[in-house]
Amino acid sequence: MIVKKKIYVVACAVLSVDLRHAVERLGMDVVFRFLEAGLHDRPNLLREKLQGAVDEINAAGDASRIVIGYGICGRGSVGVKAGDVPMAIPRVHDCIALFLGGDAVYRREFRKAPGTYYISAGWYEEKTEPLSQRRLWAGYGAERLHYDDLVRTYGVEAADRTFRFLNSWKTHYRRAAFIDTGAGKSLKYEQYARDMAEEYGWDFERIEGDHALMERLLKAMESSDDILVVPPHHVIGFDALRAGLTANPAWTGRAADASGPQVMVVDDVRPSLPRPDTRPAYGREEGPPMVKTGLGIDAGGTYTDAVIYDVARGKTLSKSKALTTKWDFTRGIGEALAGLDGERLRTVEMVALSTTLATNAIVEGEGQKVGMILMPPYGLFDSRDIAYEPKAVVSGSLEISGQERTPVDPEEVRRIVRRMVDRDQVRAFAVSGFAGSINPVHELAVKRIIREETDLFVTCGHELSDILDFKVRAHTAMLNARIIPRLARLLVDLEAELSRFHIHAPVVVVKGDGTLMSAAMAKERPVETILSGPAASVAGARHLTGLADALVVDMGGTTTDTAILLGGGVSLCDSGSNVGGHKTHVKALEIRTRGLGGDSLIQMEKESIIIGPRRVAPMAWLGTRHPAADRAVAYLETRIHRYAASTRGMQMLALNGTPEDMDLTDSEREIVDLLAERPFSIDEILERTGAMIERALPIRRLEEYAVIQRCGLTPTDLLHITGRFDRWDGRTASRYAAIYAALEKKDTAEMAEAMLDKVVRDLALELLKRELDGKIDPEAVHTCPVCRTLVENMFAGGSDHYRVKIDLKRPVVGIGAPIHYFLPRAAAVLGAKAVLHPDADVANAIGAITSDVVVKRHVRIVPDQAGGFLIEGISGIRHFRRFEEADEYARDRLVALVRDQAAVSGTSARRVELITEDQVPRAAGGAEIFIGRVISATLVGRPDRVLQKT
Numbered sequence: 001m002i003v004k005k006k007i008y009v010v011a012c013a014v015l016s017v018d019l020r021h022a023v024e025r026l027g028m029d030v031v032f033r034f035l036e037a038g039l040h041d042r043p044n045l046l047r048e049k050l051q052g053a054v055d056e057i058n059a060a061g062d063a064s065r066i067v068i069g070y071g072i073c074g075r076g077s078v079g080v081k082a083g084d085v086p087m088a089i090p091r092v093h094d095c096i097a098l099f100l101g102g103d104a105v106y107r108r109e110f111r112k113a114p115g116t117y118y119i120s121a122g123w124y125e126e127k128t129e130p131l132s133q134r135r136l137w138a139g140y141g142a143e144r145l146h147y148d149d150l151v152r153t154y155g156v157e158a159a160d161r162t163f164r165f166l167n168s169w170k171t172h173y174r175r176a177a178f179i180d181t182g183a184g185k186s187l188k189y190e191q192y193a194r195d196m197a198e199e200y201g202w203d204f205e206r207i208e209g210d211h212a213l214m215e216r217l218l219k220a221m222e223s224s225d226d227i228l229v230v231p232p233h234h235v236i237g238f239d240a241l242r243a244g245l246t247a248n249p250a251w252t253g254r255a256a257d258a259s260g261p262q263v264m265v266v267d268d269v270r271p272s273l274p275r276p277d278t279r280p281a282y283g284r285e286e287g288p289p290m291v292k293t294g295l296g297i298d299a300g301g302t303y304t305d306a307v308i309y310d311v312a313r314g315k316t317l318s319k320s321k322a323l324t325t326k327w328d329f330t331r332g333i334g335e336a337l338a339g340l341d342g343e344r345l346r347t348v349e350m351v352a353l354s355t356t357l358a359t360n361a362i363v364e365g366e367g368q369k370v371g372m373i374l375m376p377p378y379g380l381f382d383s384r385d386i387a388y389e390p391k392a393v394v395s396g397s398l399e400i401s402g403q404e405r406t407p408v409d410p411e412e413v414r415r416i417v418r419r420m421v422d423r424d425q426v427r428a429f430a431v432s433g434f435a436g437s438i439n440p441v442h443e444l445a446v447k448r449i450i451r452e453e454t455d456l457f458v459t460c461g462h463e464l465s466d467i468l469d470f471k472v473r474a475h476t477a478m479l480n481a482r483i484i485p486r487l488a489r490l491l492v493d494l495e496a497e498l499s500r501f502h503i504h505a506p507v508v509v510v511k512g513d514g515t516l517m518s519a520a521m522a523k524e525r526p527v528e529t530i531l532s533g534p535a536a537s538v539a540g541a542r543h544l545t546g547l548a549d550a551l552v553v554d555m556g557g558t559t560t561d562t563a564i565l566l567g568g569g570v571s572l573c574d575s576g577s578n579v580g581g582h583k584t585h586v587k588a589l590e591i592r593t594r595g596l597g598g599d600s601l602i603q604m605e606k607e608s609i610i611i612g613p614r615r616v617a618p619m620a621w622l623g624t625r626h627p628a629a630d631r632a633v634a635y636l637e638t639r640i641h642r643y644a645a646s647t648r649g650m651q652m653l654a655l656n657g658t659p660e661d662m663d664l665t666d667s668e669r670e671i672v673d674l675l676a677e678r679p680f681s682i683d684e685i686l687e688r689t690g691a692m693i694e695r696a697l698p699i700r701r702l703e704e705y706a707v708i709q710r711c712g713l714t715p716t717d718l719l720h721i722t723g724r725f726d727r728w729d730g731r732t733a734s735r736y737a738a739i740y741a742a743l744e745k746k747d748t749a750e751m752a753e754a755m756l757d758k759v760v761r762d763l764a765l766e767l768l769k770r771e772l773d774g775k776i777d778p779e780a781v782h783t784c785p786v787c788r789t790l791v792e793n794m795f796a797g798g799s800d801h802y803r804v805k806i807d808l809k810r811p812v813v814g815i816g817a818p819i820h821y822f823l824p825r826a827a828a829v830l831g832a833k834a835v836l837h838p839d840a841d842v843a844n845a846i847g848a849i850t851s852d853v854v855v856k857r858h859v860r861i862v863p864d865q866a867g868g869f870l871i872e873g874i875s876g877i878r879h880f881r882r883f884e885e886a887d888e889y890a891r892d893r894l895v896a897l898v899r900d901q902a903a904v905s906g907t908s909a910r911r912v913e914l915i916t917e918d919q920v921p922r923a924a925g926g927a928e929i930f931i932g933r934v935i936s937a938t939l940v941g942r943p944d945r946v947l948q949k950t
Helices: 015-027 043-060 097-100 103-112 122-125 147-154 156-165 168-170 187-200 211-217 330-338 355-362 410-425 441-454 470-500 519-524 532-545 619-625 629-637 666-675 680-691 698-702 716-719 731-744 748-772 785-796 819-829 840-850 885-903
Strands: 005-010 031-036 063-071 087-090 117-118 135-141 143-146 175-180 205-207 227-230 234-239 242-251 262-266 293-299 303-310 315-323 350-355 369-374 391-393 402-404 428-433 458-461 506-511 514-519 550-556 560-566 593-594 600-605 608-615 652-655 708-710 812-815 834-836 853-863 869-872 912-919 932-941
Touching: 005 015, 015 031, 015 097, 015 122, 015 211, 031 242, 087 211, 087 785, 087 840, 097 103, 097 175, 097 211, 097 932, 117 122, 117 187, 117 629, 122 187, 122 834, 135 698, 143 355, 147 156, 147 716, 168 227, 175 187, 187 205, 187 834, 205 391, 205 560, 211 227, 227 234, 234 593, 242 853, 293 330, 293 410, 293 532, 293 932, 303 330, 303 840, 315 330, 315 840, 350 470, 350 532, 350 550, 369 410, 369 470, 402 748, 428 441, 428 716, 428 731, 441 458, 458 470, 470 506, 506 519, 506 532, 514 519, 514 853, 519 885, 532 560, 532 840, 532 869, 550 748, 593 748, 600 708, 600 716, 600 731, 619 629, 619 652, 619 708, 619 716, 619 731, 629 680, 629 731, 652 680, 652 698, 652 840, 666 698, 666 708, 698 812, 716 731, 716 748, 731 748, 748 819, 812 819, 812 840, 819 834, 853 885, 869 885, 885 912
Parallel strands: 005 031, 005 063, 063 087, 117 175, 175 205, 293 350, 350 506, 369 391, 369 428, 428 458, 550 812, 812 834
Antiparallel strands: 087 227, 135 143, 234 242, 262 912, 293 303, 303 315, 506 514, 550 560, 560 593, 600 608, 652 708, 853 869, 853 932, 912 932
C-alpha cells in the first residue's frame, strides 16, 4: 500500500490564524502542529519541543517535508536536526517579519520606530487578556507575580517597588502597532492595540501586513535569501558573522579521525597513507643545497648589512656594514658591497635581499596612483565602508557560494576605467569582488578588460589573499599595485649595482613571513615583502643557533623587534599585517617593535631621561664625519642653563650631501648653505636665522630626503664613553654628554652607566612584554599599580620583605650590531639564557641567503545548502554530491596549485605535506554537526629554479 506523503507545519501558535489563512489562499493540504506561544523566551525548551515534533513526524513516515514556523527566536531553532525529509524555515529573527512579509520590511519599521510593540490577530488570540487583568500581574521570566500576593507577603511598599521594576519594560516602547494581514477581520484586534497604547502612553499605528513570505515558506523546495531549506540529516546552525541560519550536515564520521589533525605526504605520484600528526617542526626536502656560495643583503632602517656565506658549510666568508641610504637604497648597498672581499664576491651564485622599502613606501604613502574597482555583495555596501579614493563600484555580483548573481558589464568597466585614467591620473588598478576568493571569474574578467583598455598593471584581490572579506583584499591589492614601480626599480638598480661588482647571479627576495620568492614574482607582488627585514632576522637566528623554540630579539640602530620561534617555525600573524595603519592580508611575522636601538635619541625632559623612539646619528659619528662639530658643542657649553627643562635645542643638524633631484625653496636653500659651513645645534640655527621655534624651520623635507642628518646623544655614544665600543670619535661624544652630566649633577662616566642601565631595563621589559603579548595587554605593566610595583621590585633585586623573580623558559637569541652589549644583562634580569652568535651583527643578511621558498595554501570543504558540498579557496564553483569526491578533488587541486606557485617562486621541490583537520562542533541540541574540513598544504624547497634560468 502506498502511503500518501503529507506536508507538515510545526509552528508557534501565534502564527496559527495567519498560516491557516495562507494555506486556504494557496489551496494546499497540510497538517498543522502548533506549539504554545511564548517559547521564544525559553529557547532550550523551544528547541526540545520543536525537535520532538520533528522526530514524531519522521517516525510516522508519511511526510514529504516539514515547514517550521519559527525564526531564530533566541536561537531556539538552532540545533534542530532534520530526519529523512527536508525542513523549511524562514531566515528571520522572529515572527514579526513573517507578519510583515520579510526582514527588510521589519528593519524599515524598526528604523522608523525602534520601540514598537507589535500585535496581530494570532498574537491576540494566543497571548492577550483584558488590560484590567494585566494590571494585576507582572512577568518575571516565565512566571507571573501577582500584585495582591506580593502585598500579602511583603507589604504595599515592597509590592509597588517590585512592580515598578518589573514593568519598566514598558518605558522601552513608544508605539503599539497592529499588523493587519487580512487574516482576522474582527475589530477587537486593532482596538486592543489602541487600548494598550492609551494605557501605557504610547503612540498607535495600523500597519499593512503581508503573507508573501509565509506563502513562499509553505511552497519552498530550495533555499533562497529569506528561506533556508534544511536537507535530510542536516542540522540548523547559526552563522554569527551574517547573523543568519545555516544548514550543516550532521556528523557521520565520514572524515578523518576527529581526535586530531591528520598528515599525509604527497610526492610525485601518489600520496602516502595518512598518519597521526607527528610532522617535523620545520624542514625541507633532503638533498644537498644547490647554492654553495651566496650573498645576503639586508637593507635595514639604519644599516645595510652584506655577507658572503658558504651555504654548504654554514660559514661566513666575509661581512660588511654601511649606513642605509633610504633615498636611494642601492647607494648604501654599494657601500656595503665595497667592504666585502672582492675575490669572494665573484664566486657568488645567488643573491638574497631583504628590504624595508615596501614597508616604508606604505607607511609614507608613496607610490603610483591606483584606481580601485569593487564588486560588493548585493545590496550590502556603503561607499564609506572603504575610505579610499578614487574607487568605483561596477556591476557584477556573486553569491557567497561563488554563483553568479549579475554579470559584469564590459562597457561600464571601460567607461569607468577611461574616466579614472583621464580625470584621476590613475596609473594602476586594484580589483576586488565579494566571493572573489571562491570564484575569481568576475575579477579576472574586469582585469582582462582593463588590460585591453589601458595596458596598465592590474592586481586582483584573489591573487594575494584567499580570505572572504573583499574589502581587506581590495586594500591589499591597492597597496600592492601602488608600490610595484618602487620595488621593481630597486631590483633593476640592484642588478646594475651588482654588475658593477662583477656579480651576475640571480636575485631572490625575502617575504614578510621569512620565506623567499623570485625577483620576478617580487616585482608583481611587492606587498608580500612588508616586514621583510624582521623576517630575515628571525630566519637568521634560527639558522645560526639551530634552536627550535626561542625568543628572538633584533636590536638595530632604530628599533628593537621581538618575535618567537616555536616548534622550529616562526609565529605568524595569520589575520594579516597592519602596516602604518593599513590593514592587509599579507601573512608576516607576529612581531613587537619598540623604538629602542643603538641610535635612539636620549633626551632629558623635565628631569626625566627618555630613550627613543626617534633615531638620530650618534655624536661620535658626527665628530668623525664633521670635525668642526667641536664648535657647535662649544656653543652649547656656554649656555648649559638653557637646557635644564629640555635638551631638545641641543640636537645637531649636519649636511649629509648635496641635494639631488630636489627643487629647494629659498628658505630650504638658506639652511643648506648654513650647514655647509659646519654642523649647528637647533638653538644656534634659530639664533642665526631669527626663527622663534624649531617648527618654523624649513627642515622637514630636508631630513626626509636625507639632505641633512639630525644628531644627538645615543646609546652608541654611551658605549664609546665607557670604552665598550670604539668606531668613531669618542671625544666628541664625551664632551657632548658632559653637558647632560652637568644638568644631572653627575660625573659623565657615572651618568653614562646609569643611562646604559636604563637601556638594559627597557630591553628586559620589552622581552617580558613579548612573552605576555597575546595573553593579556602587555602595556598594563605601566598602568596597573600592582604590576608597576612588582616590576620595580624585580629590577631592584627585591626589597627587605620580598623579591620578585621571573624565569623565562625560552632562551633569548640576540641579533643586531649593539645587542651583545645589552642582552646578557637584560636576560639575566628575567632568568633567561642569552644566546649570542659571533655573526649576530649580520644575522639578517645570513637569514636572507639561507631561507627557503615555502608555499602554504589551504582549502575548505563546506556543506552547501542543497545537501552537497563545495570547495572554498579554489577558483571556480564546483559542487559535489558526495563528500569523498569533494575531498579527492580538493587534494589533487591543492597539490597542483602549491607546486605551480612553488615553481613561480623559484623552487623545483615537489614534496607536499597535507594536514587535514575537521571542524565538528556540537550544536545547541547536542548533535555533532559538520562545519567544514580544512586541508592545508606546505611545500618547502631551496630556490634552485632561479639558478637554472641563468
